[in-house]
Amino acid sequence: METVKIRRELLEYLLELAREFYPNEFAGFLREREGIFEEVLIAPAGHFGRNSAFFNTWMLPYDETIKGTVHSHPSPNPWPSQADLEFFSKFGGIHLIIAYPFTEESVRAYKNDGTRLRLEVVD
Structure with a gap:
């Protein structure tokens, strides 16, 4: 299984965002540097509802460090x-x-x- 690396500080922030948006979903874009996710951009002009998060990717700035996305599920189901x-x-x-x-x-x-993928938390 391939591994994805994320900074502990970012993961803790994402968990906090998920709790703050609950019972709605939230979504954002992940920035990667040297193979490690280090920052999140919260989706601009997005809609964050109980069953979905919608945002227009055309609103994103051109940014080669954006390598992924993150969103929350307000249920215990972690599957896409x-x-x-x-x-x-x-x-x-x-x-x-x-x-x-x-x-x-x-x-x-x-x-x-x-x-x-496997998620590895790094300090």
Whole structure:
């Protein structure tokens, strides 16, 4: 299983965002530097609802460090939905899903085709 690396500080921030947006979903874009996810851009002009998060990727600035996405699921289901998989296939890269109860153990990483990846937290 391939591994995705994320800074502990970023993961803790993402978990906090998921808790703050609950019961709605939130979504953002992940910036990677030297093979490690280090920052998140919250989706501009997005809609964050109980069953979905919508944002227009055309609103993103050109940024070669954006290598993935993150969104929360307000249910304990960490698996990508059909809509998630459709988005993954269009955006590419790595995708994190943070499921309720928004703990480190409820975070899953996927490739754009929905294949699960191992998540490694680094300091």
